[in-house]
Amino acid sequence: MNSSKPSLKQKFTAWLENASMLDDAMEKDLAKGSDLKAQENEKAVYEAWEQRQKNRHDTAVQEEHALYERIHHWTMTGGAKTATILYRLFCIFVCLAVTAFMLMMVLDMPAYGNANSPVNNEVSARYIEKGMEETGAVNIVAGMILDYRAFDTLGESTVLFIAACAVLTLLRIDLNRHGLPTEELIAAEADDRHHEPKDDVILQRSAALLVPIILLFGIYIIFNGHLSPGGGFSGGAIIGAGMILYLNAFGFKATGKIMNFRVFTVITFCSLMFYGLAKTYSFFTGANHLHSIISPGIPGNIFSAGLILPLNIAVGMVVACTMYVFYALFRKGGM
Amino acid sequence: MTLFTYVLLGFLIVSALCVSLFKNLLTAVVVFMSYSLVMSVIWMLLESPDLAITEAAVGAGVTSVLFFITLKKLHAIEKRRKPENEQQ
Numbered sequence: 523m524n525s526s527k528p529s530l531k532q533k534f535t536a537w538l539e540n541a542s543m544l545d546d547a548m549e550k551d552l553a554k555g556s557d558l559k560a561q562e563n564e565k566a567v568y569e570a571w572e573q574r575q576k577n578r579h580d581t582a583v584q585e586e587h588a589l590y591e592r593i594h595h596w597t598m599t600g601g602a603k604t605a606t607i608l609y610r611l612f613c614i615f616v617c618l619a620v621t622a623f624m625l626m627m628v629l630d631m632p633a634y635g636n637a638n639s640p641v642n643n644e645v646s647a648r649y650i651e652k653g654m655e656e657t658g659a660v661n662i663v664a665g666m667i668l669d670y671r672a673f674d675t676l677g678e679s680t681v682l683f684i685a686a687c688a689v690l691t692l693l694r695i696d697l698n699r700h701g702l703p704t705e706e707l708i709a710a711e712a713d714d715r716h717h718e719p720k721d722d723v724i725l726q727r728s729a730a731l732l733v734p735i736i737l738l739f740g741i742y743i744i745f746n747g748h749l750s751p752g753g754g755f756s757g758g759a760i761i762g763a764g765m766i767l768y769l770n771a772f773g774f775k776a777t778g779k780i781m782n783f784r785v786f787t788v789i790t791f792c793s794l795m796f797y798g799l800a801k802t803y804s805f806f807t808g809a810n811h812l813h814s815i816i817s818p819g820i821p822g823n824i825f826s827a828g829l830i831l832p833l834n835i836a837v838g839m840v841v842a843c844t845m846y847v848f849y850a851l852f853r854k855g856g857m
Numbered sequence: 858m859t860l861f862t863y864v865l866l867g868f869l870i871v872s873a874l875c876v877s878l879f880k881n882l883l884t885a886v887v888v889f890m891s892y893s894l895v896m897s898v899i900w901m902l903l904e905s906p907d908l909a910i911t912e913a914a915v916g917a918g919v920t921s922v923l924f925f926i927t928l929k930k931l932h933a934i935e936k937r938r939k940p941e942n943e944q945q
Contacts, residue, residue: 751906759914845919852926
């Protein structure tokens with residue numbers, strides 16, 4: 523320590539170096555060795571305090587251990603059982619409550635086939651009475667969903683397209699920056715045939731027999747949508763399922779020739795655009811009482827019902843492509 | 858309703874319960890397929906054949922196939938091997 527009064531800076535550096543909690547005066551007192559007795563006393567007090575702390579710590583540890591033992595014992599025997607029983611009771615209660623609620627709602631509905639139920643109003647009466655005359659479709663359902671309520675169906679097809687795009691964005695595994703396959707892609711390729719034998723004869727023979735029939739049935743359902751039950755969505759789903767079967771039997775190499783992401787995008791985009799434009803035209807002429815060049819034709823003919831046949835084809839193509847792309851992306855993350 | 862419809866509805870309820878109670882996911886998906894198939898027959902009986910076609914194609918066909926693929930990705934259909942087979 524300096525004999526003269528230290529400057530603030532010196533004091534500060536000294537304080538930093540010593541890092542003592544005592545100030546100068548106290549240090550001096552200590553250095554003098556002011557009171558040995560007091561020091562001894564202090565030491566005794568400190569030791570007693572330390573002992574007390576140690577005892578307290580030991581008891582705390584013991585208590586905690588005992589508590590832990592008790593909890594562990596409880597969960598291993600009674601607790602787990604109680605929790606499981608409570609959980610199951612709660613599940614049963616929730617199920618029964620939801621079932622009862624739904625059954626109550628069903629009881630409130632008008633009876634099946636009741637002539638006075640609110641469903642049988644003038645809207646459905648008009649659909650049934652004038653539907654064939656106005657739309658030219660023998661199948662009332664096709665007349666409804668592709669003529670009276672065609673914009674609903676456009677929305678549904680767009681939802682499918684958007685879902686396929688979202689799946690594509692999430693699951694597609696791309697080539698890397700240099701156009702080479704990434705490790706992920708190689709792993710996916712290796713995992714692709716994990717449980718399935720390649721070129722399975724039974725599957726290939728049955729697929730060769732079934733796929734043409736399935737595709738033909740789907741095409742029939744689409745083209746006959748305005749005459750018989752079915753339409754774009756059902757036919758498209760059947761064609762998609764047939765394509766999936768073909769892919770399973772013959773692998774991605776066989777289907778990749780006709781179907782890839784580019785074809786998918788072009789087909790779905792063109793179908794949706796055609797749908798939107800055609801329906802815009804028909805709604806525009808219908809709302810403004812203009813003469814439409816599309817005539818309903820003679821009901822019952824294959825080329826009748828105006829726009830319903832081309833719209834069915836458009837919807838069918840969107841649905842078939844979407845089903846196939848879903849499958850391909852789920853399976854391998856690519857085509 | 859005829860007896861046939863009641864049998865189908867009973868099967869529907871039983872298979873719906875089975876799907877949620879089966880521990881094996883592969884079995885659950887197969888039962889779900891049969892549920893869709895019975896449902897499509899019921900749609901047929903309710904005089905809505907277009908729904909029946911769609912249910913058979915989407916419910917029993919495409920959805921189950923997507924489920925199978927998901928199970929495969931999750932390695933949920935690994936065949937459980939016995940220890941002595943692993944040693945060999």
